[in-house]
Structures are given as structure tokens and as C-alpha cells.
Amino acid sequence: MISFLRKFKEAGILGINRRIGEFILPYNPRENYPLVDDKWLTAELAASNAIPMPEHYAMVNEFGRVKDVPLLLKDRSSFVVKPANGGMGNGILVIDKTTWDENGIPTYHRVGGREMIYKELVHHISGILSGLYSLDGNSDRAILQERLTAHSFFKEISYQGIADIRVIVFCGYPVMAMLRLPTKESGGRANLHQGAIGVGVDLKDGVLSFVVHKNKIIPEHPDTGQRLEGRILPSWKEILHLAASCYELSGLNYLGVDIVLDERRGPLLLEMNARPGLGIQIANKKGLMSALRWVEETSGVKRSIEERVEMSRRHL
Structure with a gap:
């Protein structure tokens, strides 16, 4: 040894x-x-110093706002969901595209082909807010971010x-x-x-x-x-x-x-x-x-x- x-x-x-x-x-x-x-703080710091980053669409910081996610993303077919205080890639969700049925209900298509219904996305974001993926185990916020090409x-x-x-x-x-x-x-x-x-x-x-x-x-x-x-x-x-x-x-x-x-x-x-x-x-x-x-x-x-x-x- x-x-x-x-x-x-x-x-x-x-x-x-x-x-x-x-x-x-x-x-x-x-x-x-x-x-x-x-x-989120990193993004704000980068923006104030003209450092280029992927666009951050919105932040969900309380459980009452989770239901607003489809509205926040209504013009975004692809996007990324990530915990503000996550680490080692845990909790990051990459949506390749979104499709809507005749009733306007979204289905989210993940990279790799797996589909998610609205309730699954809500459940995932709720897990982020509860601190499931945070570095310190404390409650967290979910960032909705641009999916790059x-x-x-x-x-x-x-x-x-x-x-x-x-x-x-x-x-x-x-x-x-x-x-x-x-x-x-x-x-x-x-x-x-x-x-x-x-x-x-x-x-x-x-x-x-x-x-x-x-x-x-x-x-x-x-x-x-x-x-x-x-x-x-x-x-x-x-x-x-x-x-x-x-x-x-x-x-x-x-x-x-x-x-x-x-x-x-x-x-x-x-x-x-x-x-x-x-x-x-x-x-x-x-x-x-x-x-x-x-x-x-x-x-x-x-x-x-x-x-x-x-x-x-x-x-x-």
C-alpha cells in the first residue's frame, strides 16, 4: 500500500x-x-459581466408555482430543468421536444426517447424544490433553461x-x-x-x-x-x-x-x-x-x- x-x-x-x-x-x-x-446566482453574475451562458427562462422557487410550468414554457418546445444547488448532474432533466394533444395537454420527450406526462414533470420539479438533489439537502429552486444545439x-x-x-x-x-x-x-x-x-x-x-x-x-x-x-x-x-x-x-x-x-x-x-x-x-x-x-x-x-x-x- x-x-x-x-x-x-x-x-x-x-x-x-x-x-x-x-x-x-x-x-x-x-x-x-x-x-x-x-x-441562478452564477447566471446573474455572468450576465452582469457579459459572460455568455445558456438563457435561463424562469425559476420555480415555491410549490405553488409548479402548476405554472406549462405556461412558463408555452413557447419552448425544448428546455432543460435543473436544480439551482445540484451537483454531479443529479436532477438535471433534458427535454428534446414537447408535443400537445387536441386538448392542449403537453407530453415531454426526453433525450433518449422516453416520454413524460405533465404529472411526471411536476413530480420531478417538486423533488427539486424539496431538496432531493441539492448539495446540502436543503430546499432548493428549479431552473428552466435553454436547451442548446x-x-x-x-x-x-x-x-x-x-x-x-x-x-x-x-x-x-x-x-x-x-x-x-x-x-x-x-x-x-x-x-x-x-x-x-x-x-x-x-x-x-x-x-x-x-x-x-x-x-x-x-x-x-x-x-x-x-x-x-x-x-x-x-x-x-x-x-x-x-x-x-x-x-x-x-x-x-x-x-x-x-x-x-x-x-x-x-x-x-x-x-x-x-x-x-x-x-x-x-x-x-x-x-x-x-x-x-x-x-x-x-x-x-x-x-x-x-x-x-x-x-x-x-x-x-
């Missing part, structure tokens, strides 16, 4: 305890957590849903990145805990590398059969610039930034995470420690977002 841990340390792997003790606790002001934990780059390599790019940012410097692609198992959601795949991304040019599924390296996407290594993500510099700008936006030094690539609008901030997971190291086949230590030695000089991004691309 000691030999095993020594090998991890020598490889520069960041573990949970070191992540918390050396980076999250000392570098992330506790008072800033609500800005990233609460997705995936960039054409993902058409042949992803399984339904919307892919996203996770970038770890430390003191304003991007230090590691991973593409997350939905699978049939994940229900079209780009969440590793629910069965999505992660793909390492080279910081310099956005070139895809290793594919990981449930912490194991695999050769290709399990559903599309497409090999991913060597493909280049579009708008890579813009993605890194958006991720790095979240340092100033959030006031957090160590965070994960999730970005989606929309066909029409380009890179959009999806959300930020003050406690990003560590599976990104497996997808890149390298540890985070050397990059984090490099930033600690480098970040004493005040630099622009553009300068930080270019330094990360050159050195990491």
Missing part, C-alpha cells in the same frame, strides 16, 4: 485530501462558494445530449482540460458519475487524447464507435479564455469551469465548481501537481487573461 501511494505521489497525482487541504481550503474564500454553488463537431462522435469541456483553473491559469461526452448509459448527459466518457485535451491546441470510461482507458466511444484521439476541438483559444476569465468572475482560485460549445453561439459558460473532481487526471494520463506548483511559482506577477492563457498553452 505504501509503495502504491508513493508511485502516485511520484507521478504527481493530486488526491482528494491534498486537493482539499492544499488547494480548496487555503485558496477558495468560503464566502464566494454561493456564487458557483447556486446556478450541439456544435457540428460532436455530430458523429457523441451520443445525443450536449457535450461539455471541463477546464481546471488555478489562480487564473488553465492547468488541465477534459472533454465530456454523453453516452447511452448516461442518458445523454455529460456527467462521468452517470456513465459519460472523459477525453483528455492538450492545453496547447485542443487536441483530444485518451478516452476514459468509469476510470478505465478505452479505445473509442462505446456507442458511436468513433475513435477520438487526434481530433481538434473548435474554438479552443476562446474556450480557454472563457475558462480563465472565471477566476475574476468567481473570486475563487481553484475551480472547475464547465463550458459548452453551441453550434450558433460558440463557447458558453455552463457552470463553475469549487470542488472539481479528479478524474480529469486519468483522461490526461498525468497528475495535476506539477502544473499547480508551476502556477504557484508563476502567479505572483499580475497578468491579463490573454497572457495567462498563452503561458499555460506554452508551458503545460
